[in-house]
Amino acid sequence: MKEKKEPRAKLERKNILSLAFWTGAWVITMAISTFGSLYLWESNALLSVLAILLNFAVGIGMILANIRHLNSLDELQRKIQLEAMGIALGLAVVGGLAYSSLDQSNIIGYNAEISHLVILIGISYMAAILIGNSRYR
């Protein structure tokens, strides 16, 4: 017997909620692995390694949830996502290396941190999604 296909909008909503859950869990485990050794278990190496492993495992879950989410999108939505990811990745490589060069040349008075790159990726990705959606409205 042919299995009844789940409506696309319902499947998409379910996958967005799943992605939100995994992203939230990843952020929480990242906070635990970052601040745990400072405020909770004070330089206990075993607990630090366990927290990092947990964060890594949840990160894999987040990646898989993102793949499921992308697969539930239709062709226009995938095009918008693809363009946004291309822009975010391109800016991360070009902007990140230029930023690193500024640090190495001591032109900027502070260290170029990986977190700055993550912020750049996040902002450029969100901006590209908003622009892409408004372009095809």
Add this chain to the structure above:
Amino acid sequence: MKNKIKVLRAEYELTQEQLAEKVDVSRQTINAIEKGKFDPSLPLAFKISKLFKMSIEDIFQNE
């Protein structure tokens, strides 16, 4: 690419939302195709032509 989807949709008394549901895409995609902002893939064009019982060439014309 020009297309007759808006006219056909009116003939069949379908909203964008209803057509989107029938061909398994979002309403945004139907709207973008109607406005000529987005060209559908061949499988989607086949789905639309099958729904309106017309050939792809009769619905979509290259500008």
